Amino acid sequence: MSDTINIDQLLNELSEATQTYCKANAYDNPLMIGIKSGGAWVAKRLHESLKLKEPLGKLNIAFYRDDFSTLGLHPEVSPSNLPAAVDNRHIILVDDVLYTGRTIRAAMNEIFDYGRPASITLVVMIDRCGRELPIQADIIGKTITLKEGEHVKLLGPEPLTLSFSGTGN
Amino acid sequence: MTGNIIQLDKNGNLKHFLSTEGLSQSLLLSILDHAESFASVGERHVKKVPLLRGKTIANLFFEPSTRTRTTFELAAKRLSADILNLNISTSATSKGETLSDTLHTLEAMHCDMFVVRHANSGAAHYIATQVAPHISVINAGDGSHAHPTQAMLDMFTIRRHKQDFSKLKVAIVGDILHSRVARSEIHALNTLGVLETRIVAPHTLIPAGVEDLGVHVYHDMDKGLEDVDVVMMLRLQKERMRGALLPSEQEYFQRYGLTSERLAKARSDAIVMHPGPINRGVEIDSSVADGEHSVILQQVSHGIAVRMAVMAMTMGRHSDDIGKSK
Numbered sequence: 115m116s117d118t119i120n121i122d123q124l125l126n127e128l129s130e131a132t133q134t135y136c137k138a139n140a141y142d143n144p145l146m147i148g149i150k151s152g153g154a155w156v157a158k159r160l161h162e163s164l165k166l167k168e169p170l171g172k173l174n175i176a177f178y179r180d181d182f183s184t185l186g187l188h189p190e191v192s193p194s195n196l197p198a199a200v201d202n203r204h205i206i207l208v209d210d211v212l213y214t215g216r217t218i219r220a221a222m223n224e225i226f227d228y229g230r231p232a233s234i235t236l237v238v239m240i241d242r243c244g245r246e247l248p249i250q251a252d253i254i255g256k257t258i259t260l261k262e263g264e265h266v267k268l269l270g271p272e273p274l275t276l277s278f279s280g281t282g283n
Numbered sequence: 284m285t286g287n288i289i290q291l292d293k294n295g296n297l298k299h300f301l302s303t304e305g306l307s308q309s310l311l312l313s314i315l316d317h318a319e320s321f322a323s324v325g326e327r328h329v330k331k332v333p334l335l336r337g338k339t340i341a342n343l344f345f346e347p348s349t350r351t352r353t354t355f356e357l358a359a360k361r362l363s364a365d366i367l368n369l370n371i372s373t374s375a376t377s378k379g380e381t382l383s384d385t386l387h388t389l390e391a392m393h394c395d396m397f398v399v400r401h402a403n404s405g406a407a408h409y410i411a412t413q414v415a416p417h418i419s420v421i422n423a424g425d426g427s428h429a430h431p432t433q434a435m436l437d438m439f440t441i442r443r444h445k446q447d448f449s450k451l452k453v454a455i456v457g458d459i460l461h462s463r464v465a466r467s468e469i470h471a472l473n474t475l476g477v478l479e480t481r482i483v484a485p486h487t488l489i490p491a492g493v494e495d496l497g498v499h500v501y502h503d504m505d506k507g508l509e510d511v512d513v514v515m516m517l518r519l520q521k522e523r524m525r526g527a528l529l530p531s532e533q534e535y536f537q538r539y540g541l542t543s544e545r546l547a548k549a550r551s552d553a554i555v556m557h558p559g560p561i562n563r564g565v566e567i568d569s570s571v572a573d574g575e576h577s578v579i580l581q582q583v584s585h586g587i588a589v590r591m592a593v594m595a596m597t598m599g600r601h602s603d604d605i606g607k608s609k
Contacts, residue, residue: 174320176320177320177321177324177332177333177334177595178332178333178334182334182599183599185599186296186596186599187317187334187595187596187599191313191316191317191319191320192320193319193320193322193323194323195323199328223333224332227327227328227329227331227332228327228328228329229328
């Protein structure tokens with residue numbers, strides 16, 4: 115399946131769709147935040163092509179995950195870094211792969227600990243379906259269907275490639 | 284004595300934190316890395332993360348403490364845990380309850396973690412062997428044995444200022460004999476691979492066999508501080524002094540007090556640390572304690588982040604099954 119996905123083309127489409135969406139909703143100066151690690155890599159590309167004025171924000175959702183009691187502390191240790199206050203801002207939240215929706219829930223909880231944004235728009239490169247929470251992306255690069263046990267992961271940061279694994283059941 | 288067997292679970296993850304002795308370099312670095320991440324929580328609008336929501340932590344202090352207890356308390360609160368502060372020296376044990384009955388009573392209250400400060404060496408280790416399997420124990424200082432979170436917050440402070448441990452010369456100055464901090468620091472510095480660890484103290488305040496820990500012993504402070512990058516001062520523990528170990532505080536200050544003149548022997552960018560509380564004019568001059576080389580107050584702030592890291596690392600159960608997480 116990885117042969118059929120051209121990442122650069124996908125990122126260009128994602129960036130165009132994000133621009134169109136922001137224009138349509140009159141978000142002139144949105145604050146872009148990428149979820150570490152993969153989401154932050156995708157966000158960096160989008161941030162460059164959209165030429166946003168403010169630096170890119172990065173979110174490490176390790177402290178907000180709901181699987182702490184079964185999995186322990188997530189190894190991602192680089193701290194979250196938001197360049198500006200989120201209060202009353204239109205946030206573009208970026209992740210690489212949308213699956214159960216739990217990462218996005220954690221990210222939104224963390225954002226609200228920084229303040230009260232005007233809105234949050236979710237942009238994902240891949241929607242692999244299999245949601246466990248009522249969370250949907252506003253802008254999706256590509257939707258694919260994977261079986262339980264199959265995984266897709268973005269590898270990076272240079273170059274960005276998609277890795278598929280698992281056999282499914 | 285505490286080794287790593289009881290401190291680690293079967294997957295090699297931290298279960299109890301009783302001593303820096305016997306833990307691997309990668310584990311100590313992982314504590315520092317997590318602490319770096321937790322430090323950012325203290326700079327935010329909402330200084331709280333939901334990681335330990337619903338967990339109950341009991342601060343069991345059999346010996347008085349202000350800064351250690353309050354920074355553990357703040358660390359627990361920033362992780363969203365509920366915390367009980369038990370000042371045992373004035374409570375049940377003085378009515379004749381045994382330690383193990385006190386522990387079982389707290390277990391019955393569904394506590395998930397005990398943070399233990401005790402005057403006897405080995406107390407936290409003993410408690411870790413007695414508690415139910417789901418409970419983690421953190422040693423907040425046991426007798427003159429260990430004070431591992433203090434050592435790690437000191438390592439965190441050193442790394443923030445000096446980055447690379449392998450090039451550092453570190454001098455630990457003062458009452459080594461009674462110092463659980465010094466012992467935990469020496470183990471941590473050895474594991475993190477500093478170039479040289481020196482201890483500087485009078486003969487009477489150095490424990491027998493300390494050279495076996497790989498440190499160089501100095502009795503002359505001017506020589507001991509020559510070219511060091513880090514000066515770690517220790518408090519003169521008057522409450523633990525039994526017998527005539529020192530002629531007088533004035534004489535101690537003359538020979539081992541850290542003054543600006545003495546500090547000039549160290550490297551020009553040396554940092555000065557002290558675990559607190561400070562005895563001004565006994566082990567350190569006010570001009571140094573408040574001077575530009577001093578990082579003493581930073582140590583206190585770093586203590587919160589390091590204690591958050593250790594609490595989070597010991598409380599999370601680990602598993603090989605990564606499962607579905609996106």
